[in-house]
Amino acid sequence: MDLNSLTIRPITGRDELSLFSRLPYLLNEELADDLAQGRRRPEWMWVALLGDRLLARAAWWSRPGDAAPHLLDILDVDDGLPDASARVEIGVRLLRAALPAVVPNGSPLPESSRLVPPDWRDSAVTRRATEDRMTILERTGATLFVERLRLEWRRGSPLPEPGGRLAFRPPHEDHELLTLMTRVLDGTLDAHSRHDLTRMSAGATAARHYEDELARYASPKDWWRVAVLPDAEPVGFVIPAHNGYNAIIAYLAVLPEHRGRGYIDDILAEGTRVLARQDVPRVRASTDLGNVPMANAFRRAGYVNFGREINMTWA
Template sequence: MFNALPGVQPVPARWRDDSETGRRIRERIEVVERTGGKVFVERLRYRRLSGTPLPTPRGRLNFRTVKSDEEAIGLLARILPGTLDAYSRADIARSSIEEYARVQYHDELLSYSSPRDWWRIGVRQDGEPVGLVVPAQSPNGFVIAYIGVAEGHRGHGYVDDLLTEGTSLLAAQGAERITADTDLGNRPMARAFEGAGYENFAQRIDMGWD
């Protein structure tokens, strides 16, 4: 089993673009690699500050709250296939999608102190749910804790609609700063954050050992 330990100290955004910064970070990575560790995933850290214009809703989706635990878990199970999130892929490999969806719901999403009434399911005009966004409040502030589009509905830009809804909800709650993370390799999610006025202010390198 590969155990990844999340990094605590962030590194500068686009650290590879600066030769001196890049050298120092690569040296630290090499120190860990000499102990048998290896890079598990690199994460992009985003923030959106108050005063940034809110994205304009496209009006393609309707939004509603989650009706029940089982509805949320079922939607997570539809989002997980084909996910670009490295931690989710690793967890799915150790269990089934259905098992992990239940664990993710109870152990991760329900851990936030903010109400579940903030969560939003995006629904097409024909009533088909296409995705979920979880705006939340963590001990460190307001966050987009989770966002995902169900398999079969990707490629239509619905992630932008979900992010607009989640961002607007937190702004209405008085959020001065909203943060969110995504994997370096998840370019669709990174583009969505950048298009919604989020700034990539730091990165994080998670390493682990077999």
């Protein structure tokens, strides 16, 4: 294969969406709506072609209205190519051409995210494809950051009744939630939060999370719940939301002084009940593979592990 004959370029517009979608991935079905909603742009969707054959592709995602991409969430190489070195080389050439054009000069490179089956290491085909992508990213300077569990509660699954130990109310105001978010960072097991805490204060970390994610959800804030004891002392909180794709548990935490007493089960159950009352088909959530207490809480609440997410970052 003559790699010097590759054509590497962004797609020209929505008319080339069928070309971009020739390589299979579960996000393909969301691409048209993402373009319509401003979460993607044609100039952020790149292809590597040999003649009219699509050999590789890459795409970035953002929140609507953002000037720069937030996430590299599609990176695929034609698995039909038998030569592993050629697969990796094509992917590397694609990323090296696209990154300078997609990411504004001087801006940090967005994190890479890949959704994979929960047993991706057990399948030779899936493992090969996943490791090819990781090698491509590593050759452009990225390193593995964290692997996360993707979890799902499905409509019709049992919902525990309130246990009576805690009462639930919406946050009194944004300031109260920010204060609680700051406090729960003490001892956090979340890799992204721990990384942020190496660069900024707990208060700044909480404010960034709130402004960059929680405040942007279009779902009602009156879904949000603070868990309190009978004397009104806060124990923790949960943020049920809708991210434009699915109902989600966006954030769930117990204050440090109240951990180890099983309150996480009560709080997660309340957040799930809030969303179940909206008659959604599913509630999704994710947690780091290494956050065993959180993963166990989701399992006890009836959430199933339906996939994993591999995050890689550039220094």
